[in-house]
Amino acid sequence: MRLIVLSVLWSLWWVPAVASADSGDGCLDLYFIDVEGGAATLIVTPAGESVLIDSGYPDNQSRDLDRIMHVAKDLADLKRIDHAVVSHWHLDHFGNHAALAAKFGIGTFWDRGIPDELSEDPGYADRIASYRAASQNASRALQIGDTLPLTSGKTRLAVRVLTSGREVVTGEGEVNPFAERHKAQPDDPSDNSASLSLLYEFGKFRFLTCGDLTWNTEAKLVTPRNPVGLVDLFMVTHHGLPVSNNPAMVLAIDPVVAIMCNGPKKGGAAQTMATLREVKSLKNWFQLHRNVELEAAQQAPTEFIANSAQTEDCKGEWILAKVAADGASYHVQIGPQGKKHAYATRAR
Numbered sequence: 001m002r003l004i005v006l007s008v009l010w011s012l013w014w015v016p017a018v019a020s021a022d023s024g025d026g027c028l029d030l031y032f033i034d035v036e037g038g039a040a041t042l043i044v045t046p047a048g049e050s051v052l053i054d055s056g057y058p059d060n061q062s063r064d065l066d067r068i069m070h071v072a073k074d075l076a077d078l079k080r081i082d083h084a085v086v087s088h089w090h091l092d093h094f095g096n097h098a099a100l101a102a103k104f105g106i107g108t109f110w111d112r113g114i115p116d117e118l119s120e121d122p123g124y125a126d127r128i129a130s131y132r133a134a135s136q137n138a139s140r141a142l143q144i145g146d147t148l149p150l151t152s153g154k155t156r157l158a159v160r161v162l163t164s165g166r167e168v169v170t171g172e173g174e175v176n177p178f179a180e181r182h183k184a185q186p187d188d189p190s191d192n193s194a195s196l197s198l199l200y201e202f203g204k205f206r207f208l209t210c211g212d213l214t215w216n217t218e219a220k221l222v223t224p225r226n227p228v229g230l231v232d233l234f235m236v237t238h239h240g241l242p243v244s245n246n247p248a249m250v251l252a253i254d255p256v257v258a259i260m261c262n263g264p265k266k267g268g269a270a271q272t273m274a275t276l277r278e279v280k281s282l283k284n285w286f287q288l289h290r291n292v293e294l295e296a297a298q299q300a301p302t303e304f305i306a307n308s309a310q311t312e313d314c315k316g317e318w319i320l321a322k323v324a325a326d327g328a329s330y331h332v333q334i335g336p337q338g339k340k341h342a343y344a345t346r347a348r
């Protein structure tokens with residue numbers, strides 16, 4: 001009898017450590033980590049599950065790895081990454097997946113499917129070998145229409161794949177009134193055009209992130225009908241480069257807030273900023289970096305720019321979008337001391 005009691009007590013005490021810590025406030029947290037013109041977005045759900053989309057550049061004395069680990073461990077209080085997504089197979093997007101798996105732990109790897117070769121990257125064979133090894137050859141390919149298996153609490157949380165491997169969700173939504181703004185560019189054979197696009201819904205709040213999806217694939221997604229609908233928060237595509245951010249798409253999704261993961265000299269293009277200025281509902285856009293080659297008047301006001309230094313001197317300040325537990329409002333702030341810019345989720 002005593003043995004049974006002891007073993008029951010032992011089993012109660014010996015609860016395995018939960019994979020991730022809940023922030024406890026019921027909010028959905030989206031961290032846009034500065035990886036100097038790459039991408040790394042960490043999302044922590046009210047249930048404490050974590051999704052990392054992309055992992056910045058490798059090398060640079062583990063600069064991007066350290067920045068991701070800092071946010072994941074010190075701010076989000078995670079014990080590992082539950083879901084690690086690769087939007088597409090470029091260095092600035094899957095540079096640290098293998099290192100993160102080794103140093104921190106990754107639950108499930110998700111990607112667009114692994115191509116046999118990638119003509120634009122001579123180092124691809126080695127890089128993909130480390131990725132395969134880190135994922136123990138068990139990464140899962142996301143197709144259009146797929147969803148990520150995340151737990152909803154009181155507020156419904158859903159993540160749906162809208163583009164993958166140049167396939168796009170079609171035939172849904174309203175006719176796009178900005179369709180005629182698409183002027184075809186030469187087709188993009190690079191892996192950018194094959195990027196995953198993910199639409200997050202948390203209650204009424206909607207967040208769109210499209211990796212480095214390029215112009216003609218953007219148009220393919222949103223014309224003649226727009227299956228994305230209107231969004232609250234938009235991660236500006238492809239670091240704000242002008243081969244992406246087709247106005248036929250950006251104007252149609254009509255974001256209220258945009259966050260651009262640009263570097264001092266990468267992305268954040270004047271043409272993209274001009275398109276953002278045209279967005280009817282846009283209240284603010286944030287930049288991870290000042291574009292050091294543009295005039296101040298061409299970009300976001302200083303208080304919406306996380307980092308103004310060149311890469312050599314950059315402190316790598318992050319941007320956090322925190323969505324309230326009911327999904328009805330959110331705020332965006334730069335760094336731990338940043339002002340909280342508050343927004344209401346749009347009515348639908």
Ligand SMILES: [Zn+2]
Nearest residue numbers: 038090092212
């Ligand atoms: Zn990129």
